[in-house]
Amino acid sequence: MLAFNLSSPADVIQGLAHRMKRRRIECGLTQRELATKSNVSYGSLKLFEASGKISVESLVKLAFALQAEAEFEHLFPSRPPQTIDDVVDRPLKQRVRRR
Numbered sequence: 001m002l003a004f005n006l007s008s009p010a011d012v013i014q015g016l017a018h019r020m021k022r023r024r025i026e027c028g029l030t031q032r033e034l035a036t037k038s039n040v041s042y043g044s045l046k047l048f049e050a051s052g053k054i055s056v057e058s059l060v061k062l063a064f065a066l067q068a069e070a071e072f073e074h075l076f077p078s079r080p081p082q083t084i085d086d087v088v089d090r091p092l093k094q095r096v097r098r099r
């Protein structure tokens with residue numbers, strides 16, 4: 001089954017900025033308060049909320065300040081095999097995981 005993604009990178013970025021802003025407001029924080037709490041410059045925070053532009057480091061700092069850091073664990077999950085050929089064709093080193 002094919003999955004179609006109708007959003008663009010710009011849509012994802014804008015959605016991320018919007019959700020972060022909503023979370024900031026839900027936490028009762030002003031932009032200046034969040035900037036101070038996260039150690040991200042006020043200007044960077046304003047730019048992110050307005051345009052979605054931010055460094056990954058600053059984004060992670062904001063997530064920690066808003067207690068949303070656990071969400072990064074779900075960003076690049078491993079993909080499960082779709083067919084038996086995916087399992088068979090995968091080299092043995094990739095199939096075996098030692099703990």
